[in-house]
Amino acid sequence: MENYADLMFRGAVAELQKTEGTFEKYQTAYKHRTSTELGPDEIGFIRRRDSFYLASITDDGWPYIQHRGGARGFVHVVGPNRLACGDYRGNRQFITMGNLQAEERVSLFFMDYMNHARLKVQGKASLKSVSEADPDLVTRLGSSEVPAERILVIDVVAIDWNCPKYIPTLYPEDALREVVGPQIAKLQAENEALKSEVARIRGA
Incomplete structure (x- = not known):
């Protein structure tokens, strides 16, 4: 995986951090927080979630955020840096699906409101029909009573445990x-x- 600071703290963001005096602090801190793959804390946290937020980008640059939910554990960790889950029939707007055809980069928020924890994931996503997806992966994700139409796969590029401040208790x-x-x-x-x-x- 990449260093989250190298990936996200660039350009105008870096200049603002320098003005506020936080740039060097973050550069130093994130060197120690970067790992090559998802660790036990991240894997356990993701497996306990029953929802996440997914941000994609339209072909003309508009951000779009979608909520994905399911039974607790519906997001599977299927590799050292890979997540997957079933994609089910929705309102047929196909915004995320269309966005991913032009731009694979996405951002995910996994929230634990009860314990005030938030895991941010930057990654590259693909959304394929069940017939086009890896058969072994389809079988692994096929425990739901409702059959998935597609399989969403996210290759994790960088992660960050975000500050718990201001997360409401739910x-x-x-x-x-x-x-x-x-x-x-x-x-x-x-x-x-x-x-x-x-x-x-x-x-x-």
Whole structure:
């Protein structure tokens, strides 16, 4: 993988950092944060996500951001620097698909709102129909009850763990069910017992 600072902190961005006195700090820090492939922290984080944001670019330079979601773990790490997931039937606008035909570069945000964590991924993406994609990869991603129309593959170029500041605290539904579910079940059981007792007293 490439150094995230070398890839993103260029031109006007670098000049602004120099003016603000942060350029050298970032150049030094990102040399130590760059690795050749996705590590255990990144792999585990990606596998636990149930959604991500994907930014692509139109052929005349407009950015476009799309949300992709699925069951937790729907994004698979299929190589040292490669991610893949199924692409399902949507609203048939084909904006991302069309953008990738002209420009393969993309940016992804993987968010963990509950723990205030954010992984940024710069990569090169391809979107192929199931019939055109690697058969082994199609089989590996084929566990969903809804068949995918296409396979999205992202070759990771650079990554960055972003500052957790200002990330709001949001709790995913499955986490809430795990924490609150037993309490709700207990309250429901107590409520049924109380209703039975009230009915018994009235009957007496």
